[in-house]
Amino acid sequence: MNVEAPVRVEDKLYYNRYVVDVGHPHVKIRPHTTPSPQLLALLKACPARCYELNDDGQVEITVDGCIECGTCRVIAESTGDIQWSHPRGGYGVLFKFG
Amino acid sequence: MIEERFDAIVVGAGMAGNAAALTMAKHGMKVLQLERGEYPGSKNVQGAILYADMMEKLVPEFREEAPLERHLIEQRFWMMDDRSHVGMHFRSEDFNEERPNRYTIIRAQFDKWFSSKVREAGATVLCETTVTELVRDDRGRVIGVRTDRRDGEIHADVVVLAEGVNGLLGTRAGLRDRPAPDSVALAVKEMHFLPRETIEARFNLKGDEGVVIEAAGTISRGMTGMGFIYANKECISLGIGCLVTDFQRTGQTPYGLLDQFKRHPSVSPLIAGSEVKEYSAHLIPEGGYKSIPQLYGEGWVVVGDAAQLNNAIHREGSNLAMTSGRIAAEAISLVKARGEPMNATNLSIYKKRLDDSFVIKDLKKYKDLPPLMHTHSQNFFLTYPQLISKAMQNFVRIDGTPKAEKEKATLQSFVKARSWTGLLGDVYRFARAWR
Numbered sequence: 001m002n003v004e005a006p007v008r009v010e011d012k013l014y015y016n017r018y019v020v021d022v023g024h025p026h027v028k029i030r031p032h033t034t035p036s037p038q039l040l041a042l043l044k045a046c047p048a049r050c051y052e053l054n055d056d057g058q059v060e061i062t063v064d065g066c067i068e069c070g071t072c073r074v075i076a077e078s079t080g081d082i083q084w085s086h087p088r089g090g091y092g093v094l095f096k097f098g
Numbered sequence: 099m100i101e102e103r104f105d106a107i108v109v110g111a112g113m114a115g116n117a118a119a120l121t122m123a124k125h126g127m128k129v130l131q132l133e134r135g136e137y138p139g140s141k142n143v144q145g146a147i148l149y150a151d152m153m154e155k156l157v158p159e160f161r162e163e164a165p166l167e168r169h170l171i172e173q174r175f176w177m178m179d180d181r182s183h184v185g186m187h188f189r190s191e192d193f194n195e196e197r198p199n200r201y202t203i204i205r206a207q208f209d210k211w212f213s214s215k216v217r218e219a220g221a222t223v224l225c226e227t228t229v230t231e232l233v234r235d236d237r238g239r240v241i242g243v244r245t246d247r248r249d250g251e252i253h254a255d256v257v258v259l260a261e262g263v264n265g266l267l268g269t270r271a272g273l274r275d276r277p278a279p280d281s282v283a284l285a286v287k288e289m290h291f292l293p294r295e296t297i298e299a300r301f302n303l304k305g306d307e308g309v310v311i312e313a314a315g316t317i318s319r320g321m322t323g324m325g326f327i328y329a330n331k332e333c334i335s336l337g338i339g340c341l342v343t344d345f346q347r348t349g350q351t352p353y354g355l356l357d358q359f360k361r362h363p364s365v366s367p368l369i370a371g372s373e374v375k376e377y378s379a380h381l382i383p384e385g386g387y388k389s390i391p392q393l394y395g396e397g398w399v400v401v402g403d404a405a406q407l408n409n410a411i412h413r414e415g416s417n418l419a420m421t422s423g424r425i426a427a428e429a430i431s432l433v434k435a436r437g438e439p440m441n442a443t444n445l446s447i448y449k450k451r452l453d454d455s456f457v458i459k460d461l462k463k464y465k466d467l468p469p470l471m472h473t474h475s476q477n478f479f480l481t482y483p484q485l486i487s488k489a490m491q492n493f494v495r496i497d498g499t500p501k502a503e504k505e506k507a508t509l510q511s512f513v514k515a516r517s518w519t520g521l522l523g524d525v526y527r528f529a530r531a532w533r
Contacts, residue, residue, distance in 0.1 A: 007354055007356075009353050012288070012353065013377060015376050016377060016378075019136070041345075044345070044349045044350065044351050045346060047284065047286045047351075047353060047379040048379070067377070067378055067379045069381055070263065070264030071284045071342055071345075071381065073264065073276065074264075074276065074277055074278070074282055074342050074381065075342060075346055077276060078276060084266070085230075086134055086228045087134070087228070088246050089134050089226040089227040089228040089245070089246055090134075090135075090136050092141075093141070093378075094136050095139070095141065095143060095376065096375070097204045097289045097333075097376045097378075098139055098140070098141075098144065098204065098206035098376075
């Protein structure tokens with residue numbers, strides 16, 4: 001059980017239906033030079049892997065695949081690292097089964 | 099601003115919101131329900147098990163009308179290590195009754211139907227509308243909501259916050275705290291589709307009979323968590339969840355856990371050859387009684403997951419959601435019928451009635467279990483499952499070792515791992531938290 005093939009989250013997200021609100025991301029990261037431990041935790045904890053480290057070592061977000069669970073809000077909103085809102089009405093993930 | 103004024107605004111069209119809107123509309127109140135999804139259910143995620151008793155109180159004829167999957171005749175609990183599971187199964191023909199007690203459902207489909215009942219009862223349901231904040235008067239009383247629609251301010255005598263575990267309105271308005279990482283679990287789930295005959299053969303079912311499996315053990319890698327496998331008609335809901343604080347601490351990924359759970363030798367044959375059609379994630383309130391916030395105030399009440407109402411031991415989230423939604427709505431209808439204002443004093447009837455119901459009584463009973471499971475997660479989710487699996491293997495494998503020696507070895511393995519004090523302490527702590 002120790003040998004683990006990498007899981008491709010993007011393949012999983014491909015099953016889902018989204019209406020992307022282009023130009024209006026509902027989650028924003030506070031600009032930073034060095035990421036806080038909370039921001040770094042999101043690289044692993046986000047189930048849609050929306051958070052990635054860029055070449056300069058800062059955490060970036062792409063919300064297109066977000067499944068709106070709120071995990072990042074619970075971890076990193078109180079520290080001011082991120083701002084979290086719901087997508088505008090009708091936008092975001094649309095579950096067929098839920 | 100929208101000139102029309104409502105008796106009540108319900109934010110959210112999940113189980114709690116639908117129960118509240120339906121109940122108030124049935125009492126003749128003028129109700130507006132706001133939902134941010136494209137249709138009611140499009141943002142809602144659950145395992146999902148529906149408890150018939152509570153649903154019957156809302157829609158007595160739901161069995162004939164609602165999109166139900168399978169009625170449950172069997173419950174399996176699995177304690178897992180990496181290569182095995184020790185199971186406790188309860189299956190009974192008694193559950194093949196005329197009015198079954200529990201069903202599996204698919205939330206997006208079920209909620210759409212539930213919402214149609216809310217409309218039939220006379221409530222106005224407005225979808226694709228995100229409520230952005232509560233509107234308060236100069237004395238701080240909640241008098242309505244602001245939405246992301248143009249002219250989006252709407253007024254009502256009372257606002258029912260059924261905004262879910264991740265609700266923003268209540269926390270933005272300072273009515274309650276945002277959930278703490280140690281009081282919510284993150285669960286991820288996939289929908290695995292298979293022909294219905296295949297599901298029935300693999301799970302030993304006939305017709306619309308159903309089974310659910312709840313699994314714990316090394317699958318959560320020492321974190322506080324559980325896996326689940328629910329049989330629907332033509333698909334299997336399969337998922338796993340752990341406390342957010344544990345994910346944060348360990349750096350484990352939710353999809354990594356899910357993948358490992360799917361590849362477990364006890365699980366993979368059940369889903370072999372399936373087609374996955376959705377991947378979802380959701381937070382589950384796990385804090386129990388001690389994390390319930392203030393439930394009412396001047397012009398507002400909070401219900402369901404937003405109020406952290408979930409019995410994590412019996413997996414009753416939506417059940418508590420619809421019950422709290424109904425009880426809040428009955429309290430509001432009573433205040434309305436008396437012609438009294440929707441202030442905190444009058445709305446406190448909601449909390450009083452909820453305290454007297456099974457909702458709070460059950461949460462009180464288990465109030466010490468969540469903290470126990472969280473602080474001893476290594477023992478309960480890693481050490482014991484491994485020890486018990488080894489003990490079982492030792493018991494069933496026949497290899498010429500005298501039985502007395504086998505039993506001694508098993509006992510020694512427990513004492514070595516946990517010590518006598520540890521073992522007795524665990525039994526004592528668990529029994530105390532359970533009673």
